[in-house]
Amino acid sequence: MMSAVQQKSSPSLSGRSGLLRSILTNPLGLIAATLLGAVVLIAIFAPLIAPFAPDDLQIFKVNAAPGDGYLLGGDGSGRDIFSRLVYGARNTLIGALITVSVSSVVGVTSGLFAGYFGGRREIVMSWISDGLMSLPSLIVLLAFYQSLGSSIEISMLVFGVMLAPGFYRLTRNLVNGVKHELYVDAARVSGLSDLRIIVGHILLVIRAPVIIQISVVAGISIVIQSGLQFLGLGDTSIPTWGGMLQDAFANMFVVPTAIFWPGLAISVTVASLVLLANAIRDRLQQGNRPVAVPNMPVLAVKPATVTEPVAEGVLLEVRDLVVGYPEKSGWTEVVKGVSLTLRRGEVLGLVGESGSGKTQTAFAMLGLLSTGGRILSGSIWFDSRDIANLPEEDMRKLRGRRIAYVPQEPMSNLDPAFRIGYQLTEPMVTVLGISKAEARERALTLLARVGMPNPLRTFNAYPHQISGGMAQRVLIARAISCNPDLLIADEPTTALDVTVQAEVLNLLRDLQAEMNMSVILVTHNFGVVADICHRVSVMKDGRVVETNDVTELFAAPRHDYTKMLLGAVLDDVTPRVYQPRSGKGVAA
Amino acid sequence: MLRYVSKRVLSSLILLVLVTTLTFAMVFGGADNVAQNILGENATDAQIAALETKLGIDRPLYVQYADWVVHAVEGDFGQSWTMGESVSRIVSGRLIVTLSMVTVAVFTIGIVASLLGITAAVKGGWADRAIQVLSVVGFSLPNFWLGLILVVVFALNLRWFPATGYVDFSTSPIGWAAALTLPVAALVLSGIASASQQVRGAMIDALRQDYVRTLRAGGIKPSSVLFRHALRNAMPAALTVLSVQFIALLGGAAIIERVFAIPGLGSVTVQAALSGDVPVLMGVVVTMIILVVLVNILIDLANAWVNPKVRL
Numbered sequence: 001m002m003s004a005v006q007q008k009s010s011p012s013l014s015g016r017s018g019l020l021r022s023i024l025t026n027p028l029g030l031i032a033a034t035l036l037g038a039v040v041l042i043a044i045f046a047p048l049i050a051p052f053a054p055d056d057l058q059i060f061k062v063n064a065a066p067g068d069g070y071l072l073g074g075d076g077s078g079r080d081i082f083s084r085l086v087y088g089a090r091n092t093l094i095g096a097l098i099t100v101s102v103s104s105v106v107g108v109t110s111g112l113f114a115g116y117f118g119g120r121r122e123i124v125m126s127w128i129s130d131g132l133m134s135l136p137s138l139i140v141l142l143a144f145y146q147s148l149g150s151s152i153e154i155s156m157l158v159f160g161v162m163l164a165p166g167f168y169r170l171t172r173n174l175v176n177g178v179k180h181e182l183y184v185d186a187a188r189v190s191g192l193s194d195l196r197i198i199v200g201h202i203l204l205v206i207r208a209p210v211i212i213q214i215s216v217v218a219g220i221s222i223v224i225q226s227g228l229q230f231l232g233l234g235d236t237s238i239p240t241w242g243g244m245l246q247d248a249f250a251n252m253f254v255v256p257t258a259i260f261w262p263g264l265a266i267s268v269t270v271a272s273l274v275l276l277a278n279a280i281r282d283r284l285q286q287g288n289r290p291v292a293v294p295n296m297p298v299l300a301v302k303p304a305t306v307t308e309p310v311a312e313g314v315l316l317e318v319r320d321l322v323v324g325y326p327e328k329s330g331w332t333e334v335v336k337g338v339s340l341t342l343r344r345g346e347v348l349g350l351v352g353e354s355g356s357g358k359t360q361t362a363f364a365m366l367g368l369l370s371t372g373g374r375i376l377s378g379s380i381w382f383d384s385r386d387i388a389n390l391p392e393e394d395m396r397k398l399r400g401r402r403i404a405y406v407p408q409e410p411m412s413n414l415d416p417a418f419r420i421g422y423q424l425t426e427p428m429v430t431v432l433g434i435s436k437a438e439a440r441e442r443a444l445t446l447l448a449r450v451g452m453p454n455p456l457r458t459f460n461a462y463p464h465q466i467s468g469g470m471a472q473r474v475l476i477a478r479a480i481s482c483n484p485d486l487l488i489a490d491e492p493t494t495a496l497d498v499t500v501q502a503e504v505l506n507l508l509r510d511l512q513a514e515m516n517m518s519v520i521l522v523t524h525n526f527g528v529v530a531d532i533c534h535r536v537s538v539m540k541d542g543r544v545v546e547t548n549d550v551t552e553l554f555a556a557p558r559h560d561y562t563k564m565l566l567g568a569v570l571d572d573v574t575p576r577v578y579q580p581r582s583g584k585g586v587a588a
Numbered sequence: 589m590l591r592y593v594s595k596r597v598l599s600s601l602i603l604l605v606l607v608t609t610l611t612f613a614m615v616f617g618g619a620d621n622v623a624q625n626i627l628g629e630n631a632t633d634a635q636i637a638a639l640e641t642k643l644g645i646d647r648p649l650y651v652q653y654a655d656w657v658v659h660a661v662e663g664d665f666g667q668s669w670t671m672g673e674s675v676s677r678i679v680s681g682r683l684i685v686t687l688s689m690v691t692v693a694v695f696t697i698g699i700v701a702s703l704l705g706i707t708a709a710v711k712g713g714w715a716d717r718a719i720q721v722l723s724v725v726g727f728s729l730p731n732f733w734l735g736l737i738l739v740v741v742f743a744l745n746l747r748w749f750p751a752t753g754y755v756d757f758s759t760s761p762i763g764w765a766a767a768l769t770l771p772v773a774a775l776v777l778s779g780i781a782s783a784s785q786q787v788r789g790a791m792i793d794a795l796r797q798d799y800v801r802t803l804r805a806g807g808i809k810p811s812s813v814l815f816r817h818a819l820r821n822a823m824p825a826a827l828t829v830l831s832v833q834f835i836a837l838l839g840g841a842a843i844i845e846r847v848f849a850i851p852g853l854g855s856v857t858v859q860a861a862l863s864g865d866v867p868v869l870m871g872v873v874v875t876m877i878i879l880v881v882l883v884n885i886l887i888d889l890a891n892a893w894v895n896p897k898v899r900l
Contacts, residue, residue: 139857
């Protein structure tokens with residue numbers, strides 16, 4: 001998150017005018033800025049705007065109704081509510097200014113300090129920061145009130161210190177983020193002072209987040225300040241919004257409506273500060289905000305162009321599959337008319353570089369495209385049924401039971417909060433409807449089958465307690481636990497160590513033969529293809545450019561792209577040297 | 589676990605000592621005019637000197653502090669200067685009232701924010717917009733103003749609830765609930781606003797994890813994916829928000845108790861602050877810090893229970 005802010009903020013918010021423009025082009029930001037500007041102007045020119053001095057008493061206008069010179073009526077002492085509101089803006093903003101200045105200066109400075117020096121100093125400062133944050137600030141301000149004197153300004157100064165941790169954390173995290181970046185290292189090596197570079201860079205990057213934080217802190221400050229004044233703290237002779245609320249509260253049973261105006265003034269001012277902060281934040285996050293799907297034109301799914309029945313012995317046939325994701329300009333197709341055929345008991349390699357659409361094709365077969373993704377046209381015939389547009393409920397009955405999935409990254413694909421055992425048995429209990437005890441027995445057998453030296457220990461372990469290779473075996477065990485007809489493995493060995501890769505591939509091949517499963521193996525590695533696949537489809541830019549038997553493809557690649565990929569592999573020696581246990585040669 | 593708790597308690601003790609020392613220096617150091625304040629404008633110098641001797645504030649500050657610490661360790665926080673009772677009696681009697689209000693508020697925030705945040709994360713739509721609006725409204729409406737509006741509308745005009753006062757739960761559960769409804773409503777709005785945003789974010793993060801897709805690929809029921817797996821992983825963030833909210837509520841209670849004339853710890857703090865009743869203030873600060881520390885430890889333990897990666 002921090003790095004995203006850095007990347008986004010430097011280019012898009014370079015220069016003051018860019019930031020200002022970005023706020024003003026946002027409708028809510030414009031309204032907020034206008035309101036806030038109005039409040040500031042009112043505060044500055046209070047004597048010109050207010051028809052009465054804030055302390056002018058007219059005894060016959062105690063709790064008077066609006067009118068007769070008193071625009072909003074009179075308060076409990078017969079003073080003009082409108083005039084006091086105008087002067088109140090001034091005093092309220094001064095208090096907020098004090099809090100904001102103190103908290104930002106203290107917070108940013110200490111954050112720079114802690115982030116730069118790190119180590120023990122950072123620990124101590126962070127401890128202080130945490131300690132400050134764990135104190136109920138209003139209670140502390142109340143406790144300090146007598147010794148701070150009746151001036152609310154000193155209380156707001158103390159409050160500024162109590163709010164400094166927000167700025168502190170922000171700055172420290174930014175410094176820690178850039179401290180080890182390459183250009184800082186380079187500068188250090190060439191003998192430049194890295195402190196200067198870091199401070200220079202930070203002050204550039206931190207501007208937008210600090211403005212957001214300032215808006216938020218100013219809002220909190222106004223609320224707390226009014227709260228203290230409402231409680232009767234501070235100099236009651238000075239007109240403030242909180243003090244006015246106190247007066248209205250005292251007269252609430254006489255004129256209940258008098259509580260309205262001061263509260264409204266506080267709320268509107270604070271709301272414009274929040275909206276301003278939101279406008280800046282929106283601007284910062286513009287790049288990574290998901291595009292609103294509801295605005296997309298609804299596309300009717302084109303009927304399958306080929307309707308002839310699937311040939312005998314074919315488990316899965318994908319015809320002209322098109323998958324798209326919504327973008328601002330319309331649907332962006334990531335899979336552009338893919339056709340594949342998979343026979344029962346066959347292993348099909350789906351090969352291509354990253355971004356070629358192979359993983360999206362796999363997700364489409366599972367009905368698990370990422371948010372917004374849709375099958376725009378084409379059909380997926382699984383066991384003689386088109387599942388391309390199956391309702392989610394029907395699709396769910398296929399998943400796990402008939403179509404299973406092995407992901408690429410083993411560690412992130414196990415739920416960190418549950419034991420392996422639970423994660424293995426849950427699908428069996430859900431999908432097969434067997435008892436928990438029976439599922440446990442089967443899970444232990446499976447764990448032994450996939451090569452766990454101590455199945456029981458793995459069963460009781462949490463994911464973070466096992467290695468990546470073991471985690472991948474667990475995921476394979478889970479995928480085959482319900483005897484699926486089709487296993488879709490998405491780069492199942494890419495994230496593993498080279499030695500472990502070979503073992504996991506052997507396991508997959510043995511299991512495939514044992515259970516006579518059909519397998520789609522998504523990979524970018526021709527070594528893996530040669531090792532395990534019967535046939536292979538090569539993908540490029542969302543299309544299949546070549547499909548052939550493995551031996552023929554390796555012997556005589558037809559498409560230039562295939563030749564290029566194979567050439568790239570031949571140049572690359574290291575991934576090809578492992579010796580599979582079964583003794584099968586690489587080019588078998 | 590034991591190591592964690594002892595480490596945590598030690599760190600909290602240091603915090604407690606630091607804050608109380610600082611507070612003591614501030615409040616006792618600033619207690620110059622206390623005798624004058626208590627006795628009024630017409631007091632003679634001799635009367636003031638006599639009272640200062642009686643209260644012990646004529647002694648050097650460090651002597652007063654040592655004296656205070658020695659007694660405080662035994663649970664004796666001295667005698668209130670203005671309320672004619674011992675500080676421990678005042679604090680313990682009022683604490684229950686405030687705790688009952690804050691506890692109801694925390695649970696209300698937790699439940700409403702979870703429902704709203706989860707709905708927004710899963711469905712978006714109205715819940716998303718509600719959270720967006722709430723985040724601005726909840727932040728901008730000061731709770732005491734909201735409280736006043738609620739009193740005017742629901743107590744003075746509609747007469748559904750009492751405007752002020754507090755009824756013990758043991759006296760009348762219904763009366764207790766009626767007395768607390770408006771104060772709690774005023775207290776929770778901003779908490780719901782910020783907590784529901786956090787829950788929404790944590791749920792969205794959890795639902796984006798790779799294992800969620802893999803669970804779905806394994807045929808796991810959507811309800812289990814959502815409420816068993818994603819929710820459990822989103823829980824630490826939500827619990828942390830609740831601990832922040834608890835601290836905010838302790839401060840908020842001070843003002844809200846004043847609005848609704850609830851005899852809790854908050855209103856006694858205000859009273860002591862205005863009258864310069866230093867021993868009571870010290871008692872309140874110590875109590876508050878211990879409360880915050882206890883709640884934080886509880887939340888950490890809950891987090892460790894939810895998330896096996898956190899080793900205590």
